[in-house]
Structure formats: C-alpha cells, structure tokens
Amino acid sequence: MSGPLIIAVPSKGRLKEQVEEWLADCGLKLSVSGGARGYMAEIKGLAGAQVRLLSAGDIAEALDSGEVHLGVTGEDLLRERGGDLDSRALLLRALGFGRADLVVAVPKSWLDVDSMADLEEVAHDVLARTGRRMRVATKYLVQTRAYFARHGVADYRITESSGATEGAPAAGAAELIVDITTTGATLVANGLKILGDGVILRSQAQLAASLRATWSDGQLAVAERLLRVIEARATAHDSATLVWPDSEGDEDLIGDLVAAGATRRPNGVLAPVDRIAAISLLLTAKGRGPVTASRPDFVFETSCAPFESLARRVKN
Template structure:
C-alpha cells in the first residue's frame, strides 16, 4: 500500500523540502518540472505529490493525503489547534521561519502596541466606521483580536501584496507574515506588538489514513527516523586526536576529566600502530561533541597532549527510537 506524501509544489518551500530529504539520503525525482507527482528514492512504496501548502493541510484533513509538509501558520489558519483529523508529527523541520505580525503606517507614531490597536478600534467606531485589517489569515487574526480586546474591526481579505493595502486605501492596517520585515518597511509600515504566531515548516499526518495501517506507519517511522537523525547530526562534530599515554585507562581518565567535552557517552580509545619504529605509547581518541563545544574540546585535547585534531561534521545521530514517531503512535492510540 502506497504512502501518499505531499510537499510544496514550488518556491522556497519546495527547494528547502527537497534539500532536507536529500540530506537524509532521500531523493525526489520526477520526469519533468511540470509533473505534480514524483518518486522518493530511498523510501519504498512512497508517492510524492506536489501541492500548494494550503491544499496540503486540507487534503491531509480529508484523508486524501497521508503525510505532508506545510507551514504551521497555514495549519493554524485552516484547521485551528484542536482538529484531531490532522496530527503534527514533527513541529519544526528547520526552514520557512516567519512571523505573523500587525503593521500600521509609520506616521502613526502613537500606535506601538496591541493595546493601542484596541484603543484605535474604539476611536474608529466613535467616528462611525470600523478599523479595517487586510490579511490572508482571517481566522487567526479574528481569534487573536478578540483575545486581545480588539473587538470592533473589519477583516479585508487580501490575495495580493498585503503590504500595499494601506497605501492603496482599502485597509487601515495589515496582519501579514514576514521573515525579515523588509517588505513592511519598504511600504512605509511598522510592526506593532509582538508576533501573533511564529511559524515554521512542519510535517503533518492524517489520523484517519494512518490509524491502524501498519505498512504506512512503518514508512512514516523510517521517514521520521531519517529526518530527526539528520537534524540532530548537524548539531554535532566528531573529533579524532592522537594522545600520548601509558595505557587506555590513563588516557580515558584525562579525556573524561572534562565531562562536558567527553562525547555523547564517552570517548572511543584505541592504540595507535605507529609508523615509526619504537614510537609507542600513543592512543587515538574519538569523541562526538555539540557544535558549540567544538573549540573548547579542541583546546582541551591540545592541553592534555594531542598532537593533532581532525573534525568531521556528524551526518546522523540516531537514538533508541524516533521521538516523533513515538508521539504519533500515542496520539493514534487515543480514543
């Protein structure tokens, strides 16, 4: 039985998804760029479907697609947080990081917070009209406004460049996603308050399509294992150094004296067969350390006599089980 796996059909979402899969040893191939189906090399019985990210959310909810990559902002907008038909399997794939924010004209110097927007909405009402908010996220913005005491407003659906709405006169302010804020500033707007939501690429699955289907679940497990291990591996480096010592035990004690630099579970130590006659008493030490501890670990190995240190970025770090898959199984077992 085939696993139906949907990814974004174009743009940065497609490119980042393909890059992530390829880094996991999974290659997306299609006969030509206009095809909306592809093969995922490295994961058997899997059909890749290319869709708009918003459609992926809806089709996963319907059970027409088993698994999909989309944005948290779209899931939040289209399905809400309490929809049991769509399960978030991995809540951060490492790309598509954006924030949904309010932005107002820069000339509104007295408007700097959500409370100011609530006051402004009341002021607009006293003038006989409503505060107009242009957005592509009406459900999210509506819920947020009511939660913040912004009770009198009108949502204007925006399908084009939302940032231009105030200058074109069909909205007073906007609520839109931004990565850097550049487009907002270029349209003479400023962000007020903090983000309504923070979003990133996520992996979602269909409860109705996956529940009780062992074959599809096994494919999902394999995919989760590879993604988690690859993302984990990027945070670690493998160090190899030659250290002098009288025995494995002596070298081991030196290396593990700095517990935080002694590897994930401890160093691997082996005698070095020297190419120079009579030059014995050297041991090869291998440790895996977090990226932020790379230089401190190198300095420490030097301090205890390392003649040289080589490093390799770790490709994958597998744990006893996939945490994402374990959470998915627990959710599927819920009544």
C-alpha cells in the same frame, strides 16, 4: 494489504525548491513519476511511499482531512486551519527554511501606536469618530481573530485580502494589516511598521503527520524508515565527533565533557557543533591531544523520538 504511505510536498514556489534540496541532502531524491500532470513522485530508495505535489495551502488542508499521511508546509498555513492543531496534526520536525513571521503592521505615520494596547485605543477612537469599525486587511482570518481577542481588541472588522495585502492601507482599503514578512522590505516599501507585541507567529516549514489519516502498520513502518533517515541527517548537521589518543582511559574527563554537552561514544564523544572548540579545549587543557573533530554524515540514534510520538498517537 494497505496502500502506500502518502507524502505531500509543495509543487511550486520557494518552498518547493527548498524541500527538494533538503530531501536530496538526506539522500532522498525525488523523482517525478508521472500522474496526469506530473504531480506525483517517488522517493528513491523509499519503497512503499507515494509523493503528491500540492500547493502549500492544499497540503495543510490534506493533512487536516487525512488524505495524506505526511506533508511539508508552512506552520502559518497549518495553524490557519483553525481549531486545535495538536488534535489533527503532529509537527514532527521544524525544517529551518520557509521562515516568515505573521505580524500586525500599522502605518508608520501612527507615531504613538506601538502596541496591541495602543491599537485597542485606536479601534475605540475610530468607532467613536466615524461610527465604523477599524478595518484589518488579511488572509489569515483565524489567527488574526484569535490574536486580537487575546489582546482585547474587539472593535475591528476583517477585509479579506488574498494578495498585495501591504498595499491596503495606502489604497484606503483598510487601516492596518496582518500578513507574513521575511525581510521586512515589503512592509517598509508600503510605509508600515510592526507593533512591538505584534508578532503573532514565527513560522517556518514543518514536516507534519496527519492524525486524521488511517495508518496501517505497513505505512507506519515506511514512515519510520523515512523519519530515521531525516533525524539522522539533522543530528549529523548539528554534531561533530571528537577523538583523541587513549580516550578509553579517560572516564573522569569524559564525565566533564558530558556535563559540557557532549555524548559518550566509542573512542571519544559526540559534541554539539557550537561546542567543538570549548570541549576540545577542556581536553587539551588536561594534556590530551591531538583532538580530531570530524563531521559525521548521518547519526542514527537507537531511538527516533518523532517516530515514537507518531506511533503513540496513531496506534490502536
């Protein structure tokens, strides 16, 4: 017998609440089940799984080391682990929350610095003028180095910053910063602007699987159940069912609807939510109707693509 499927979710901060809401929306309620400080939980209705509540950064680390099978954390933190993320973890689903852009930002007063190419010139100038390298304040060392290298910026050094990074230029601790931003308010408040080609990563929360963990058949089976529910809910959020009288006789017309993005279903079609109106109009224009569109709660497809790629990567 192998142990439970271990799933890590954020224990604090803005991601925690959003992850709980998302799971509850899928009908998967978390119930804290104790552990020394309440840092363990179960998912109601998903036997064979154990949930660990960890910080977002620790979740990225635990996926990396294989201590957990699945985890929810920011893509920025996963990529910051360095090396080739794809060989260590599989991104199963982008969750649409926890959005933040990792950006290169410089003082607004640098009027003619708008691109990474301009920044390269600044780096040269600073070195020539002062004999010292331009300083970049960040806690995202890995992604900063990779991005600057890709843009040919070499004459700089990183001053590691773990908080209030945006204040570093005004405080004289660095010339520029690399940090995450969501609304941009903190950058503006600190007199900083994002370089035109300075977006390193558009991050959001991801459900990821560890490729370093040991996966038993039993653990994979629990993961499959979980992923099927999550995918069914996500598909439902994006679709509507369209039905109309005597749809069975409308083979040719359904062919047109499929060409417009719909999927054939008994009694009608399933349409992407943003095409409900367009597809209904194709029908009413041909005299069909009334067309009734309703939003499903779950759409369980016969196959579950994220699970299939996971199984392919971790089996044998």
